[in-house]
Amino acid sequence: MIPSAFEYHRPGDLASALGILSAYGDEARVIAGGHSLIPMMKLRMASVGHLVDLQSVAELRGITVAEREVTIGAMVTQAELISHDGLAKAVPILREAALQIADPQVRYVGTVGGNVANGDPGNDMPGLMQCLDARFTLVGPGGPREVPARAFYHGLYATERAEDEILTRIAIPVHAGGHAYEKQKRKIGDYATAAAAVLLTKSGGKVASASVAMTNLSDVPVWSEAAAAALVGRDCGAEAVADAVAAMLADIDPQADNRGPIAFKKHVAGVILGRAIARAWSRA
Amino acid sequence: MNDLTPSREERIANLKGLGSSRKRVEDVRFTQGKGNYVDDIKMAGMLFGDFVRSPYAHARVVSINADAARALPGVVAVLTAADLAPLNLHWMPTLAGDKQMVLADGKVLFQGQEVAFVVATDRYIAADAIELVEVEYEELPVVVDPFAALAPDAPVLREDLNGILSGAHGPRRHHNHIFLWETGDKAATEEALGAAEVVAEEVVYYHRTHPCPLETCGCVASMDKVNGKLTVWGTFQAPHVVRTVASLLSGIEEHNIRVVSPDIGGGFGNKVGVYPGYVCAIVASIVTGKPVKWVEDRMDNLMATAFARDYWMKGRISATKEGRITALHCHVTADHGAFDACADPTKFPAGFFHICTGSYDIPVAYVGVDGVYTNKAPGGVAYRCSFRVTEAAYFIERMIEVLAIELGMDAAELRRINFIRKDQFPYQSALGWEYDSGDYHTAWDKALAAVDYKGLRAEQAQRLAEFRAGRTRKLLGIGLTHFTEIVGAGPVKNCDILGMGMFDSCEIRIHPTGSAIARLGTISQGQGHATTFAQIIASEIGLSADSITVEEGDTDTAPYGLGTYGSRSTPVAGAATALCGRKIRAKAQMIAAWLLEVHEGDLEWDVDRFQVKGAPERFKTMKDIAYAAYNQAIPGIEPGLEAVSYYDPPNMTYPFGAYIAVMEIDVDTGEHAVRQFYALDDCGTRINPMVIEGQVHGGATEGYAIAMGQEIAYDEIGNVKTGTLMDFFLPTAWETPHYTTDHTETPSPHHPIGAKGVGESPNVGSVPAFSNAVHDAFRPFGLRQSHMPHDHWRIWKIARDLGLHG
CATH class of the missing domain: 3.30.390.50 (CO dehydrogenase flavoprotein, C-terminal domain)
Known part of the structure; x- marks a missing residue:
């Protein structure tokens, strides 16, 4: 249960993170909460030469609630999601679902972005985001693009995200009913x-x-x-x-x-x- | 005497002796992260060892190439069977009279088997080096089913036993057969069954599971080549046995070996056996001259160190039309895995399974157990139970339920009319045990009244009517159990481990100022020995439990003992402790007589002092006496105040209990909710009610896990499917039911303080209670038997097979 050796990077902004991804190509992977990736590394089912930790990238944080749409930064934790009252009013199903993810300790570290981006069919957020018709913002060397959640997932751990892209933000229409x-x-x-x-x-x-x-x-x-x-x-x-x-x-x-x-x-x-x-x- | 003089009651309370719910003294350090476990041990120059393990369940090892691993900087050695063979340590004896490969010798027999031992300067390098060891395997046909293993053309698993037709427990009738162990009167049982008015027959499977202690197994071995002493710190439930076995295996004289069990984070039987990791760490330390640590990770622990249960129990039980049981017949096919490494007293290859007549007066019975080799991990340990007692309790408590169905009777009433009566104790069971004491009817009536059994049955009938009318999709199940354990192995005349008699011991040393240290041959793994043994001593010698240190686990200081498992600590070491206290008191009486200038016979013991009969104002407290013992020249009496006792119990003890589980079952999803769990335990004299309650909560939670989801499952080619805590069910606080505890108190007549042991009762009793609740919910629809674990899909399958999904 010990991963093979890797280089650890902790960029302070999105541009630096993208730079590291470009520099190391498929040897690099970003890590958000790590609840999926770290066990895979410990089991040596995933070997990562360069681990790019997004904890210090401030642009990936924050929740904005507008009249018709909410946006959630990729590094927002499940706990932050649960505790945000404005969000709970605008998109109440988010809190209801997040409370059913793992346990409080995991939710303090696990992120929404990691949950949706990993492409693990066991994760709760991808289905939820499809239900909500959410849109994911992907930022790569060529700039940002937006992909509907309903078009993001191709297969087991296979998504629309390219290896040199980072999922930065999730936009969700406010729902009624x-x-x-x-x-x-x-x-x-x-x-x-x-x-x-x-x-x-x-x-x-x-x-x-x-x-x-x-x-x-x-x-x-x-x-x-x-x-x-x-x-x-x-x-x-x-x-x-x-x-x-x-x-x-x-x-x-x-x-x-x-x-x-x-x-x-x-x-x-x-x-x-x-x-x-x-x-x-x-x-x- | 004045107002400040404590009353007798206050003096008793101040002792915090028997019956006191004093808080666990261990918890101060455990709750503050100040425990000292094996993996906390760090020594200068310490190396770390780890295993290359087999990915296959059955394969020939064609070659092992460790060149690349040895070339990795930081790797000190890579050991294979070829390196251990010259020392004759490539195989080791098991506790069950078999032998086990330490490192793969030509073939592997289960997934996760130890193939090579990598020793490196730290565990990270060791983990990298493991990947560099190239092992070429040639896959062989795999046998995971014990019945298939006995087919005439089944693959030969143990080639080392080719042509050996007799094992440690008698003849082997097939190349994958280990033993047939029988007891009882087979002919008379068959006759009674043949003549019976009603016979119920069922196969009851108690699935393979695992004790899964939070701390995995591990050790640190340190060979000091200068003074020739070997020290081994390890997660050992029986440190003295480990010392003796290590001496016999290595040839190192026993006085040159010190075995230390530091704090242990749960054992539950998993830490009784001797594992290849211990042998390899010791050899590696001898080879390198440096301390070597080996600690399993969770997957290693679940895959390779001792499993529990895996008993296929085919039963027949007969009765009169009125429900009086006339006979019990049981044949067990016991899956022991690749090596017979069961941890049982030597003469009992099926442990005490023949306690399977349970709480019932059954005139004639027979048990036969066939041990079988398969391509699974070895083990067969007593997971929080005395040897195979949980299997026995589950078997009889299921058979009673099946018989109740056959008779069309209420299962509570069927139990009541068959209980051994109070006046029948000591009771000779048909399978050879002498039950020491019991009062089953009183416990049963108390339990049924506590849960309002009649009311529950009425509610259940109402629910059934609503279900049939389509108004609910949830059924109510009422799970009954009355279990009888057999613990406290045991009398040396019939209980030994590798020839070592199963006595135990205590040594008490009183300090001049009236505090004390006691050392025992047992070792706590969370049971709270330091708390409860001090209470036994407090009541015996009149010093406060708070002034008594209890120390265990260091073979250089503790008296020899056989360790802690099978609920034997209180019945055996607890008895030694009480008797040792009495030796102290006897000497104290002589000292008090001299101090008070009276004859010994003129003194009487009163709580914490000797007082002159008829003149209680003339007394000497144990504290006074302790000081005098060291500091006064008393004619004819040696200075000092200490004693040691070794105790060989005359019999086992027989704790019992009545457990009732009430469950809601969702027939559509297979989910369940435990609405109520009532546990009445009778463990004889109660030393610390709070510790007992904690033990019951812990054991019942393990029982809940086992009954409702926990298993070690294999696929058809021997891959472990439940190797992580994602799939191996360990309940969290969320899943854990709420428990109501209760008790009756029927002291053991032969134990010095009447105590019987309790740590394992809740595991033994709760598994059938939970399982019977599931079965009971579906009884109206014709369910007789469905094997555990009762996880969602298996309960769903019961409902589907009974046509409840429309």
């Missing part, structure tokens, strides 16, 4: 057996709009347009929920692991989504 983040896990600190993020708006007793995303049920987060479509225009009763679950099940691709076999995960995914829809609807 009801929300729910529902997660089943084996114990505190575990990844989800299944988790569902749901946003709903209501109009005339019917679902006016919906967004549904699932976590740890495929090698990427699953934003299920079909599941959302099954709800829109309906009363969110048992039949509509069953249709949404059926649509969601067609979109996920869970694998068997110690949490259980595929049939179990699909069943739990359905139950969890049903509960998330019910809670979101009750708040809509």
Whole structure:
């Protein structure tokens, strides 16, 4: 459980961090909270020649809440996310989800940017960001570009981010209506057996709009347009929920692991989504 | 006498003796980070050793090339079996009469097996060097299923045993067979089963798990080549045994070996065995002349050092139509892994599994245990239980439930009508044990009343009706257990480890000013010995527990003892402690008689003093006597006040308890919530109620983990699937249930203070309580048996198989 040797860099600003990445190419990796990368290094499943610690890059911090959109710096910790009242008012599902990530000690160090950028299907934030239609700002040698969360994830640990880019900022539209983040896990600190993020708006007793995303049920987060479509225009009763679950099940691709076999995960995914829809609807 | 003279009650309270909930003296340092564990030991020039481990579960080792590793700056040595062979240390004896490879000798037999030992100037270099050791393996067919291991054409695992048809425990009938151990009356049991009105039959599997102490195993070995002395600090639950074994293996005279167990961060049986790391660290220190540290990481610990359980128990239990049990038959297929390294008293290869008649008066019984080799890690230790007692308790408590289903009876009532009655003690069990004392009916009635058992059953019936009406998806399960343990090994006449009789010891030295130091042959790993043993002494000799230091674990200073495991510290060393205190008191009485100028027989002991009978104002306190013992010339009496006692118990002790778990089960997700957990323990005389409560909380939490998720799982090619704490379930505060503790007090008739031991009861009792709660929830739907651990997907599978998902 000891990583192989690496060089440690702690740049003070984004330009320096990008410079180090450019200089060392694929030998360099940025580290935010480190909860994913450090265990991988200790297991020697990841070998990093140059570790670029972003702790001292002030540009990556801060939460801004505007009328229609919030922006969150990549180095904002889960704990900061949870304790920010303005954020909790504007995008309440963030706090609800973050409280279900690991434990307080981890949340004091773990960052939102690291959670979304690592491309680990077990992380909670990627699915949530897809549900929220968030946008990620990536900054590379050629300057910044913005990528929708829904287009960011390509596969296991494979994302739209190039090796010489840093994910700096997340923009999230303020949502209306009801929300729910529902997660089943084996114990505190575990990844989800299944988790569902749901946003709903209501109009005339019917679902006016919906967004549904699932976590740890495929090698990427699953934003299920079909599941959302099954709800829109309906009363969110048992039949509509069953249709949404059926649509969601067609979109996920869970694998068997110690949490259980595929049939179990699909069943739990359905139950969890049903509960998330019910809670979101009750708040809509 | 005046108002300032303490009353007798105050004097008793001041002692903080038996029955006092004094705070644990150890916790001052533990809670401030001032403990001193093996990995805290740092010595000048100390080297660090670490293992190259096998990635395969079964493979031939074709070659090992350590040239690149040796060339790495900072690497001092790389040891392989070839280096140890000339010393005859490439294999070592196990506690179970088998032998185990120290380093791979031609082949590897389990994933994580030690292949080479890298010694470097620090642990970081050692970790780098491990990657540079090139080992060429040739994979062999893997056997992880003990039943498949006994197939005629199964791969031969232990080639070293080719042609050896008899092992330490009798004949081997197959190349992967270790022993068949039998006890009881097989013919009479079969006859009773054949004639019975009702027979219940079930296979009960107690899965493989691991003690997983927070501190992993490790040691620092230091060979001083100038004075010829070897010192080994280590996480040893039995330091004296380690010293003797080290002497026998190395040829170093025993007086030249000092073994020290410093603070230990939990043992739970994991730190009883002798591991290759100890041998390699010692050899490396002898070779290099420098101290060598070896400390496992978490994955090493879970993969390679001793597992627990892994018993397939096939049972048959018979009864009359009214529910009176007539016979019990059990056959166990015991998966011992690649080497038989079980930590049991020598004559008991299945430990005390034959306590499996439990709390019940069963007239005839039979147990047969087949030990089997597989491509899994060796071990088979008593994980917070006396040897295989948890397996036994789980087996009988499951069989009782299955029998209750067969009879259509309430399981609480079935237990009640079969309990051994109070007037039957001492009770001879059908499998050869003499239960010392018990009052099961009283405990059971108290427990059922405490949880309002009838009310719970009514609520459960109501819930079931709501479930069937589609108004809820949660079932209620009520898990009952009445367990009887057998602890305190043990009488030397039938209990030994590697030939060393399982007595224990205490030495007490009173200082002139009336404080004391006591040393014991046991070693605390968190049990609080320094707190509780001082209380035994306080009550015996009348000095405050606060004035008594208890020291354990240094073989140069402590009297010889067999260590701490199997809840033996209080039953054996605790008895030695009380008797040692009485020796002190006997001498003190002679001194007091001289000081008071009376005959010894004219004195009586009163709390903290000897007083003249009929004239209590004439007295000498133990403090007075201690000073006189050192500073007055007393005719015919040696100066000083100290004693040592070695205690060979006449029998084991038999703690028991009644545990009840109430659980909510979500049939759709397989999740559960423990709504209530009630634990009534009867451990005889209670030394420190607060320490007992803490022990019960800890043991029940381990039991909860085991029942509800904790396992060492292998895939079909022998890869460990649960090698980290992500997958190996160790409950956090969040998952841990709330416990209600209670007690009855039935002293052991043969123990000097009537104590029985308690540390392991909660693990033994809680596992069947939690498991029975899960089973009980599904009983109305026809569930008889579903193997642990009851994690989410397995509970979900029960519901699915019973058709509860629609």
